[in-house]
Amino acid sequence: MVKTLLVVEDNDEIQSILTTHFNQEYKIISAFSGTEGLLLFENNKIDLILLDIMLPGKQGNQVLKEIRLMSQTPVIVMSALGDKKLITEFLINGANDYVTKPFDLAELSARLIVQLRNTKGLEKKEQLQYKNITLDFTDFSLSTVNNKLTLGRLEFEILKLLMSYPERIFTKEHLYETVWEEKYIAGDNTINTHLSNLRKKISQLDPETPYIETLWGLGVRLAK
Template identity: 35%
Template sequence: MAKTLLIIEDDGNIRELLRLYLEQEGYTVESASDGAEGLRAFKRIHPDLVLLDVMMPQMDGWQVIKEIRAISKTPVIMLTAKGETFDKVSGLELGADDYITKPFEMREVIARIHAVMRRFDDDDAPAKLEYDNLIIDKESYNIVVKGQKMEIPPKEIELLYFLASSPNRVFTRSQLLDDVWGFDYFGDTRTVDVHIKRLREKLSGVSDKWELKTVWGVGYKFETKN
């Protein structure tokens, strides 16, 4: 069954261009011209991925993604025009999975959509990892800490799962960007630092048998202790 994408974009030309190219790629495409309409469409069609413009009438992209994240973990790629004030870190903290700057090439858009879809559909690795006081279930995108489910954004779950699936192995920030965000992600390494910091805050004091450890000058690892 074809994946359904929702485009929420107030520029009709961009909206139509995206629709034509993505339908050629085999996606079913729905679209909306403002944030409020887009949110209604999201609740109606339950898309597999959202392309979301930042600056829009009625309701901007920041508010839309807040509303989406309150009810769903559906991947969201933010669209922003060059020159607009766009805090990448804020976008990631709100739950965006990626961002694209306009003007963009359609090859880049399609590559990023494919990369995000791959990460959400990856069934090759074991679905569940278990450590002391911690269960990471990538299949259901759940984290269980001391028997209680913890609300953590999808990208933080993916990063924690990736590190914990290779305990005690050190990964550079660039490796983590490639493996967790995808080889075609154009963000900088600060993205990794932000997500690690937020995970540490949430998992502080959970166990003395493992930790997210910084290896200075290199990167990060999920360190287990005897």
Template identity: 35%
Template sequence: MARSVLIIEDDDRIRRLVRMTLTGEGFEVHEAASGEEGLDVLARTGADVVLLDLVLPGKDGFEVCREVRRTSDAPVIMVTARGDSHDVVAGLEAGADDYVSKPFVPKELSARIRALLRRSSGAASRHRVQVGDLEVLPDEGVVRRGGEPVALTRTEFRLLCELAAVPGRVLSREELLERVWGYGYFGDARLVDVHVRRLRTKVEADPSHPTAVTTVRGMGYRLAP
């Protein structure tokens, strides 16, 4: 069965270019020209990946991304203006999994989509891991803190599972890009940093003083043994 991509983009030319590229590679493509329309199409189709422009009529991409995150764990790739660092970080904080900058190369975009869709078959530990009151059960897709379930996005869960696969070992940002996002050479360390911050808000009692997902300065991140 073909995997589906929802393009939320108000520029007809970009939608047409992306549609031609993705349909040529076997994807089913849905389109929307506004945030409101995109949310409606996502609710009807349950697309596997969302490609989301940040500059949209009506609801902007940040608001749309937050609404997507309330109803779906489909990976979101946001489209930003080249070099706009503020928008990149703000979009990731809103819940996006990845980003591409305009003008982008369609083949690179399709490679990123395929990498995000492959993540469920990675090599993360399948064993239960306990760190303080944090419990990770990769095989069941469950995370609990203090016995209560924790709602994570697909990327946050994968990030935690990769750290849980090697408790106590430091994983560099480059390793995490490869393990979680499925690529390293065109990845951005900000993807890792922002998702670690988001993860900490959900699994740490005090995110400003983390005890489970810790930083090793100059090296990377680790899950406390």
């Protein structure tokens, strides 16, 4: 079966070079911004991602972060920067490999082959489970064995983030800026309102079990 590569790169010339060189071996899907890349990733079966660091819209680091919340699909970072520290951060945060521009196509081809060898059995997560609840990515639903309800998009994103990192404490500022993708303003009650609504909905499914706890002065996390 032909493998599908998602190329997230805003440079038309590089997109053209990669498509021309690899379209006989792979199916190429092109994205010209970070936001478009995530949308295409969520709506297609992608086997490997070539990800530029500097992108319009969502930057490469944010794209990588969101991909790793739902998938272990191999990511090869492409960078015109010689900043080894930055590249190291990408590798630590989940990138599998990197190439620096201008790159050698034969070398890149070899790196693709190596990463694709290791992808057997890797699938995008469709669900997350914690205690008695299951969060389904396909329809924004939350369910127990006997009941099911649909979350609003922002409620879904908050719970998805918490369930992806069940041991982590999130400040309200971090939650807001990750989910809303806007700067948090001190005193804004938006995140509190959504957390309250989310708790109420979870309680409808499993009233006896705590799921989201507030640690005063620190933030919120999944209840132990």
